[in-house]
Every structure is written in C-alpha cells, then in structure tokens.
Amino acid sequence: MYKVFIVDDEPFILSGLHDILDWEQLDLTIVGQAENGQEALEQLRENPADILITDISMPVMTGLELIRAVREFRPDMKVVVLSGFDEFMYVKEGLSLGIENYLLKPINLEEFQRTLETIVEKLNVTRLDAEWWEYTNSVLKDNVLLRWLRGQIDPKERSERLNLVGLPLTSRYVQVALLQVEPATEAFRQRVAGLTGAEASFFMFWDSDNDLVLIHNYEEASAGAAEMSVMLEEITGLCTGGERLRVAVGERVDGIDAAPSSYEQAKQAQEFLEIHPEQSIIYYEQLKDRKEDLQAVLPEDWSEYAKLIMAKNLEGLSEKLELYFSAPGMEGLTPGLLEEMSLEWILFFRVLIKDIRSETERECITEGLTAIRRANSLPGLSAALRQTAAGIIGLLDRELKSPVVNQVLNYIEKSYSEDLSLKKLGFMFNIHPVYLGQLFHKTTGESFAEYMNRYRIDKAKEQLRSTNLKVHEIARNVGYWEMGYFYKQFKKYVGISPTEFKGLL
Structure with missing residues (x-):
C-alpha cells in the first residue's frame, strides 16, 4: 500500500477525510496527519509518505511553503492541494510546484477519488520501472562479478566493467x-x-x-x-x-x-563441507596439509576412471578400482587417511554428476558417504566405492532417458506405495496415458506394470531383510493391498514366497 499524509488546520476536515473514502480499496493507507505545515514537515522527515494532501492557508507554514520544503528531500512525492480559495495565483504556484490536482472545498468526492486513483496508477508505473531497473542492474552486477571471479574478464576491461555497475x-x-x-x-x-x-x-x-x-x-x-x-x-x-x-x-x-x-579455493573448500556435513565453516588453509598427504595415494590421472563411468562400464570400473586398492602400500595406510582418500573419490563422483540436480543424485552421494563411514577395512572401502560407482552409472544411464519418463521414475521412487497408474501419471505430467505407456516401455525396456511390480518387490525384499514387520504390513508398505496378488508377484520375481524368503535370512 502507498502511504498518505494529510495536513489541514481544521480538525473536522482531518477526521472527515479519514471517513469519506475506502482508502484500503484504493491501495492507500493514512500514516500521519498535522494541523500546520511546520508540524507536517517535521513528521514527514521521520515518517516519509508517497502522497501529501494539504490545505493552502494554514498557520505557522502555508501549504505551498510546505510543498517547497518537502521537495528538497522528497522531490518525487505526489501532492494534492485542498483549498477554499479559488484564486489563479494559488493555482499557478501550485502547478509550478508539480502538484497533481488543486481541489476546492467542499471537496467533490468523485473528483477526489479519481485524482487518487490516477496517482496510484502513476506510482505503480514508477514502482515497476524502479523494480525493473534494480533487477537489470542486479543481473548485470552479478554477471560482471561472476565473470571476474572466473577469470573471464580481461584485466584491461575489469575496472571499467566493475565501475559501470557501481563496484569500485x-x-x-x-x-x-x-x-x-x-x-x-x-x-x-x-x-x-x-x-x-x-x-x-x-x-x-x-x-x-x-x-x-x-x-x-x-x-x-x-x-x-x-x-x-x-x-x-x-x-x-x-x-x-x-x-x-x-x-x-x-x-x-x-x-x-x-x-x-x-574463489576457486573457496569452491574446493566447499566440496570438503559436502563430505563433512557436521562442520559449518572451513578455511582453505585447513585443507593444505590434508591435500599433501593425499597426493601420494590418489590417482595421478583420473581421466581413465571418468571415461569408464561415462561409458557406463561398471565391470571395467570395478576391475580398475580393485587394482587401485590392491596396489603396494595401501595396506599400510592409516584408517584416517584411508577414509579421507575414499571421500576424495566421492567428491570425484559428485563432480561427474554435478549437472544432475535431483533428489536421486543427493541420495546416491549420501548413501556412498554412509557406506564409507561404516567400512572398517580396506576391502570394505573398496566395496563401498564400487557400490557408489554402480549407483552413479545407473544415475547417468537414467539421465539419458526421456525427460518425462525420468520425472515419472523419480515420482515412483518417492511414491511407489501409492495407487499409481498410467492414467494418474499422465494427468500429473500432462501426457496421454497411452503415449506415456509406449514411451515408458521404449525407455525402460519394461511395461509400466512390469516395472512397478519389480520395483515394489525389490522394496519388499529390502524390508524383509532389514525390519521385523509382518509380511502383510510390508505388502501394504510397498503398495500391495491384495495379499494373493503380492504373493504371486513376489514368487514370480524372486522364485520363492515372502515367507520362505524371510526364513532364509
């Protein structure tokens, strides 16, 4: 809402102006009032307003004197003059001071309201212009600063660019x-x-x-x-x-x-925070000794590992990781250094998938970190990294799929226990269910029903292994409400019944 300040030496007019309009409906609110120009000027210095409504003839300081004084510190304030004097001299001087309207008392309510509506429209345009200017200037500033910190601005042009956006x-x-x-x-x-x-x-x-x-x-x-x-x-x-x-x-x-x-050092230190969520601040200087100790045991060339991951060659990557962890000297490393080395591998994986901004990406990295912290031996660390690498490859593989199918797959991961159908998902993602079914099969190699059953049965197996829940509770947890159908699908995908599976654990 825009702020209005009213000045008149007649108290009944001040109170009347409060009541004759629905100020809130006009997007206006009265924030102050005064009975003479001097009192108004003092208040306006402390409590600025957007619109000033003032009488002309007042004691101590006239309305015209008040307008001149206000213009010195608030030149953009909109002013409406109310006067009992229909004299050309007042009108002419008021117009020279940039007033919006000169209204005679008693006030014509309709004209008064139209005047205020016009002022609000002008203020809205001014506000939009100011907001647009602030936005564009902010975008320019952010762009210049980012390019400077990335070393993308020629030093000869740097000062000129920074000064241009007010950053000397x-x-x-x-x-x-x-x-x-x-x-x-x-x-x-x-x-x-x-x-x-x-x-x-x-x-x-x-x-x-x-x-x-x-x-x-x-x-x-x-x-x-x-x-x-x-x-x-x-x-x-x-x-x-x-x-x-x-x-x-x-x-x-x-x-x-x-x-x-x-800037680059801060980015590197930030990566360290990713793998040490318990810390809230890290200085790059603290990482120097750590990096020197790790340099001797980390791969000299990471590109071969990156190529295997990007080619989604899990078998080749697993073999290479096994060779890496079986290299001479690895057995003699301290547990602390082994963990730090493995965390560097997690950072390497994270960089490879940095463009995948999804919940699945965060879960993949989090699971890798958890597995590493639980491992208490060199073989355990090796297995944890191979498991994380498999997750990374699976994630990259899915990113190559149809964007719509990716959205559906991500939704299934979060909501597999719900009643899901192609019709419901088609409505959610604005695609015809028949076409979605065809696209889903082409992308995943399975029909939607096959995928859902296999996914839910996998989740059921996880709960059978890790919880003491009863079979019928697990069935409902993963989205099956008919026990006969659950048993049938479980046996189809696992080869034995859920009860037999639980008995083997």
Whole structure:
C-alpha cells in the first residue's frame, strides 16, 4: 500500500477525510496527519509518505511553503492541494510546484477519488520501472562479478566493467567466501544484502550455483581476517528463521586480478563441507596439509576412471578400482587417511554428476558417504566405492532417458506405495496415458506394470531383510493391498514366497 499524509488546520476536515473514502480499496493507507505545515514537515522527515494532501492557508507554514520544503528531500512525492480559495495565483504556484490536482472545498468526492486513483496508477508505473531497473542492474552486477571471479574478464576491461555497475574494487587484498544457506529465502537474502551493503569493503552476489559469494576487498592485511570473521558472525546472526548456514573461505590474495584464485579455493573448500556435513565453516588453509598427504595415494590421472563411468562400464570400473586398492602400500595406510582418500573419490563422483540436480543424485552421494563411514577395512572401502560407482552409472544411464519418463521414475521412487497408474501419471505430467505407456516401455525396456511390480518387490525384499514387520504390513508398505496378488508377484520375481524368503535370512 502507498502511504498518505494529510495536513489541514481544521480538525473536522482531518477526521472527515479519514471517513469519506475506502482508502484500503484504493491501495492507500493514512500514516500521519498535522494541523500546520511546520508540524507536517517535521513528521514527514521521520515518517516519509508517497502522497501529501494539504490545505493552502494554514498557520505557522502555508501549504505551498510546505510543498517547497518537502521537495528538497522528497522531490518525487505526489501532492494534492485542498483549498477554499479559488484564486489563479494559488493555482499557478501550485502547478509550478508539480502538484497533481488543486481541489476546492467542499471537496467533490468523485473528483477526489479519481485524482487518487490516477496517482496510484502513476506510482505503480514508477514502482515497476524502479523494480525493473534494480533487477537489470542486479543481473548485470552479478554477471560482471561472476565473470571476474572466473577469470573471464580481461584485466584491461575489469575496472571499467566493475565501475559501470557501481563496484569500485580498488584496495589491494581480496578474499572470497561462499555461503550456502538452507532454505535460501528472499527475506534472508535481503537481510544479508542490507548488512553487506552498509560496509564499503564488502560486496556480495548470488552465483549460478545459488551460493552467496562474499567478497572482501581491503587495504590493511593485518585487519582483513578479523573483518571477515566479524562479518561472517553477523551474517550467522541473521539466521533467525531456522536457516542453516555453511561457509567455505578462500585464502587472501594480493591484487584484484588474483581474486579468481581465492574463489576457486573457496569452491574446493566447499566440496570438503559436502563430505563433512557436521562442520559449518572451513578455511582453505585447513585443507593444505590434508591435500599433501593425499597426493601420494590418489590417482595421478583420473581421466581413465571418468571415461569408464561415462561409458557406463561398471565391470571395467570395478576391475580398475580393485587394482587401485590392491596396489603396494595401501595396506599400510592409516584408517584416517584411508577414509579421507575414499571421500576424495566421492567428491570425484559428485563432480561427474554435478549437472544432475535431483533428489536421486543427493541420495546416491549420501548413501556412498554412509557406506564409507561404516567400512572398517580396506576391502570394505573398496566395496563401498564400487557400490557408489554402480549407483552413479545407473544415475547417468537414467539421465539419458526421456525427460518425462525420468520425472515419472523419480515420482515412483518417492511414491511407489501409492495407487499409481498410467492414467494418474499422465494427468500429473500432462501426457496421454497411452503415449506415456509406449514411451515408458521404449525407455525402460519394461511395461509400466512390469516395472512397478519389480520395483515394489525389490522394496519388499529390502524390508524383509532389514525390519521385523509382518509380511502383510510390508505388502501394504510397498503398495500391495491384495495379499494373493503380492504373493504371486513376489514368487514370480524372486522364485520363492515372502515367507520362505524371510526364513532364509
């Protein structure tokens, strides 16, 4: 709503203006009133408004004097003059001050309302223009900063580009931090923008990975670390809505053109946070010793492993991993270093599937991390990595399938216990159920019914192995409400009944 301030030296007019219109319906709200121009001016300095409605003839300060004074600090304020004087001199001076209308008392209600409606339309256009300008300027700023931190702007053009979007980074040192917040609400973004915007040495933007990038540009090396620490504490203090904040900080670099190095270091430190969810902040300096220790035991060339994964050659990858873990010296590694080495492998897998933004991707990586932490031997770690690699290959294989079928498969993973049919899924994903069935069979090599039965039976086997639930409870958990049909499908896919299967465990 737009804010309205009313000034008139006659109290009954002030109270009457409150009641003669449905201000809320006009998208307006009265935020203040005064009985003379001087009192109004003092209030408007502390409590700004969008629209001023004022009388002309008032004690202490006239309405025209008030308008001139207000224009000095709020030149865009819309003004409506109410007057009992139908004199050309007042009208002419009012028009020269940019008023919206000059209305005679007693007020013509219809004309008064039309005047306010016109003002609201003008304010809406102005607001849209301002919001569009702010948006486009923000997009330009984010683009320039990201390209600079990626080393994609020629140093000769860098200063010109940064100055163009109002970012004069002129101090000697630069340090970059990456902040991940969940959930990344607009309210939190605005709070951070307000905090960093008040500090001349800090700049922030959101990069293409939806990370908040915090840039510290400063002159005194001795003060830089303390200033960054204070800022991160203050941003953490903004997490008042239950947000979870995780921070990765690159090293301080000397010179504006070295900033991409600090950004890259922050990205690497952020990867470490991915495999250590218990930590909320990590500095790149903390990883240096770890990287040196790992260098001797990690593959010199990862490309062969990447090729096998991208070719979805699980057998070849398993053999290569087995050879890697059976290499001389592996048995002598400490448990801590073995775990760190395996975590590096998880990061390698994650990089390969970084473009797959889905719940399945996160589950695949999470399961790999869990398997590694549970493994207590070299063979166990090897098996955990091979299992994760199989999941990665399966994930990549599915990404090559039809996008619609991928959506259906992802939905099945979450909702396999529900009553699912091609008709229901076709309605959900806006595709004819007959065509969806044909596409599903072509993509998966199975009919929808075959896939659903096999998937549900696999889930039933998992629950038979890992829970003490009764067979009929498990049947319902995986989507079967007729026990006879469940037994029939279980025997078809497993070869024995659920009861016999449970008895073998």
